[in-house]
Amino acid sequence: MARNITPRKENYSQWYLDVIKAAGLADYAPVRGCMVIRPTGYAIWENVQAKFDAAFKKTGHVNAYFPLLIPDSFLRKEAEHVEGFAPECAMVTHAGGEELEEPFAVRPTSETVIGYMYSKWVQSWRDLPVLINQWCNVMRWEKRPRLFLRTSEFLWQEGHTAHETEQEAREETLRMLEVYRSIIESELAVPVIAGEKTAGERFPGAVDTYTCEAMMSDARALQAGTSHFLGQNFAHAFEIQYQDRNGELQYCWTTSWGVSTRLIGALIMTHSDDDGLIIPPRIAPVKAVILPISKSESVAENDILPKAKELSAKLDDELGGMYSQVDTDFHMRPGDRFFTHLQKGVPLRLELGEKDIASGTVRLVRRDTGEKLDVQADAVIPAVKNILADIQANMFARAKAFRDSNMHDAKSYDELKAIIAESGGFVRAYFGGTPEDEVRIREETGATPRCVLPGGDKGKCIITGNDNARLTIFAKAY
RNA sequence: CGGGGCGUAGCGCAGUCUGGCUUAGCGCGCAUGGUUCGGGUCCAUGAGGUCGGAGGUUCGAAUCCUCUCGCCCCGACCA
Numbered sequence: 240m241a242r243n244i245t246p247r248k249e250n251y252s253q254w255y256l257d258v259i260k261a262a263g264l265a266d267y268a269p270v271r272g273c274m275v276i277r278p279t280g281y282a283i284w285e286n287v288q289a290k291f292d293a294a295f296k297k298t299g300h301v302n303a304y305f306p307l308l309i310p311d312s313f314l315r316k317e318a319e320h321v322e323g324f325a326p327e328c329a330m331v332t333h334a335g336g337e338e339l340e341e342p343f344a345v346r347p348t349s350e351t352v353i354g355y356m357y358s359k360w361v362q363s364w365r366d367l368p369v370l371i372n373q374w375c376n377v378m379r380w381e382k383r384p385r386l387f388l389r390t391s392e393f394l395w396q397e398g399h400t401a402h403e404t405e406q407e408a409r410e411e412t413l414r415m416l417e418v419y420r421s422i423i424e425s426e427l428a429v430p431v432i433a434g435e436k437t438a439g440e441r442f443p444g445a446v447d448t449y450t451c452e453a454m455m456s457d458a459r460a461l462q463a464g465t466s467h468f469l470g471q472n473f474a475h476a477f478e479i480q481y482q483d484r485n486g487e488l489q490y491c492w493t494t495s496w497g498v499s500t501r502l503i504g505a506l507i508m509t510h511s512d513d514d515g516l517i518i519p520p521r522i523a524p525v526k527a528v529i530l531p532i533s534k535s536e537s538v539a540e541n542d543i544l545p546k547a548k549e550l551s552a553k554l555d556d557e558l559g560g561m562y563s564q565v566d567t568d569f570h571m572r573p574g575d576r577f578f579t580h581l582q583k584g585v586p587l588r589l590e591l592g593e594k595d596i597a598s599g600t601v602r603l604v605r606r607d608t609g610e611k612l613d614v615q616a617d618a619v620i621p622a623v624k625n626i627l628a629d630i631q632a633n634m635f636a637r638a639k640a641f642r643d644s645n646m647h648d649a650k651s652y653d654e655l656k657a658i659i660a661e662s663g664g665f666v667r668a669y670f671g672g673t674p675e676d677e678v679r680i681r682e683e684t685g686a687t688p689r690c691v692l693p694g695g696d697k698g699k700c701i702i703t704g705n706d707n708a709r710l711t712i713f714a715k716a717y
Numbered sequence: 718c719g720g721g722g723c724g725u726a727g728c729g730c731a732g733u734c735u736g737g738c739u740u741a742g743c744g745c746g747c748a749u750g751g752u753u754c755g756g757g758u759c760c761a762u763g764a765g766g767u768c769g770g771a772g773g774u775u776c777g778a779a780u781c782c783u784c785u786c787g788c789c790c791c792g793a794c795c796a
Contacts, residue, residue: 242757243745271788327795348796382794389795442796450796465796497796514756534754572754581756592755602755609756 241514241582251457256386258507261582262516265386272384272391279583280503282524284394287502288374290426290522291396294418300370300398305352307375308343313351316476320350323443327379329391345378350444350469350495353399354477361481361491364403368411372398387504388461388717395499401479401491405470408492412468415496416449419464427502428519428635429453429509430642431463432665432712434690439674442495446470452689452712454642455508458664460689460714463505466496504717509638510607516584517606519634520627527554527563527623528585530576532592536569547591550601550619557620563589581606586630587623607633652680652701655713659684663715669698671708686713 244257259265264280267273276284292302308331315321324347331343346352357369378392398415402408420433436448445467453463473479474490483489510517520526529551531543547565554563564585568576573590580588590602600613603622607630614622645664649655658666670688672680680702681687692710700708 323796379795436796440796445796448796462796467796530755532755572758574754574757577756579757590755594755604756611755 241578244513244515244582246513247456252385254513255504255508258511258515258582259386262584264503264507264516267386270391272381274384274386274390274392276394276500279524283503283506283518283522284500286522286524287427288396290422291418291498292372292374294422295372295396295398298370298414298418300372300400302373303371304373304375305346305349305356307346309346309349309352311342311344313355314344316351317444317472319472320444320476324348324379327381329378329380346375347377347379348495348497349373349375349377349397350399350473350493351477354473354479354493357399357401357491357493358477358479361401361479363482364484364489367401367403367481367491368407369401370398370411371400372396385504385717387507388501390500393500395497397495397497400494401474402493403481403483403489403491405492408470408494409468412447412449412466412494412496415494416451416464416466419451419466419496419498423451423453423463423498423502423505424635426519426521427506427509428521428631428638429463429502429505430635430639432690432692434692434712436465436690437670437674437677437688437711439677440688442467444469444472445495446472450690453505453509454638454645454665454714455505455717456511456641457508458645458662458714460665460712460716461501461505461508462689462716463502464496464498467494469493469495510634511584514578515582517634518584518586520586520631523584523586524562525564525583525585526561526627527587527589528566528580529563529589529591530566530573530580531569532573532590538593539569540567543591543593543596546596550589550591554620554623558624561623577604586627589619589623605630607637649701649713655680655686655701656684659686659713659715665689666713667692667710668701668713669708670702670711670713671700671705672702676702680713684713686715688712689714689716 243261245253247254262279263277265277266275268275314324328347329345332339361369374396376392376394381389381391384390400411402411416433420431423429423431431451431453433451436450441448447468449466450462451464453461455461471490471492473493479491480488481491507516529547531539531547533539533543551563551565554561566576584606586606588604595601599616601616601619603612603614603626605626647658647664647666649658649666649668655666655668677688689712696710697707699706
């Protein structure tokens, strides 16, 4: 049992921070609310990025870069947008030793600058659609930061598209929601529910907001990705207009969508255990670690290490895209070395000791289950491949089973209150109330509507009693 | 912004009420040596501190007084 990690049951928040620290993913920066993403954490982010980026390219998007500083006046052009973001904006008021005529906001999101640029670039229906994504950092001043989940500065991706018709823009919004759902589930092994946000939870300036909602291992919800149908709101604010096929001037329909380094928080809180981090193989920077083991340091280094290196090279070659690492910390005892990799979440450990060499086998140890398996040396490569695939599948299945076992139904508001108070988790209920009702529910229960389930399932609202309320998931959220 | 708490070694803390008995300690970590070694061995030695900062009281301040800076927790707020 780990001695540097607070047990999850004892103190969930502390456990989360301990896991991050033990795995060396991130550290606090000198500026409050900011974090340093350390090499191990950044390697995970690079892998996450690579998966999404490839999917964006496949759906026809291209990358570009827009500036960090946004004129204050831009944010003010869309009424709801400024109201939503003003409180968390960091403003640059001085530069070059002088006070600026107009302050700049450090971007909290880029709809406004991008809208401004699109208005210059779009003239004709032939210029549409515009499908641009950018990978960048953003800043939203947070009063209660938590590593990865809510930091003042974070890394993300924001896609911004402009379309000729409402239908096209709506399709784009849903297409990207589906891209998110599929990658988060297949690569990060985090099960999510993709649905619509209620009015009170909508992005400031959006007509409709969609979300991928995940359940963490304390049964609280985490928004893992959002996609917004912006209607013509930003097109009106920034005059993104084009001449249609009849020569008439029209406003574009726009969308935006994003995922952030918060996904790493989701990863940690979905899969890890009291021993530390567990990373799904498909995004693990090191998928398998090979440990030469011997009582004698010189035997380990001279006799076993070459075999370990050979095995590592073979794994990397034959399982293209694989990445294995050889542990050469011979001065440490095996137990210490095991723990190091355990806490870093490496999916698979290959032990190569004198006993194994004598018997012509390699010992494989799974991080997700702790299961040990002795495999014939010549069968190691296919075995590794199969086990990694199985770990990936098992991690997803396990997380999904946990979520499903914490899914409840409430027929009335009282029932919803009781479930949230007693067991927590996700609660399905018919809801058709106003943002004011949402506030009241939050104040009274601590839970918020996380997302409206897709499909036409409708019933009697637990608040208003009206029919035609949509089935909505409520939960306490991060 | 309101309420509470805390700043002493890399981390976690004791010492502060009752100033001197501490050369400012302890645990973890770190370094070196030995021992052990297939899920965190055990032992020895050692390095490491402007006690958050400034001013004051005193023969003497981590300890008392004044001011100041920073952080954490709860609340409020928050895609």
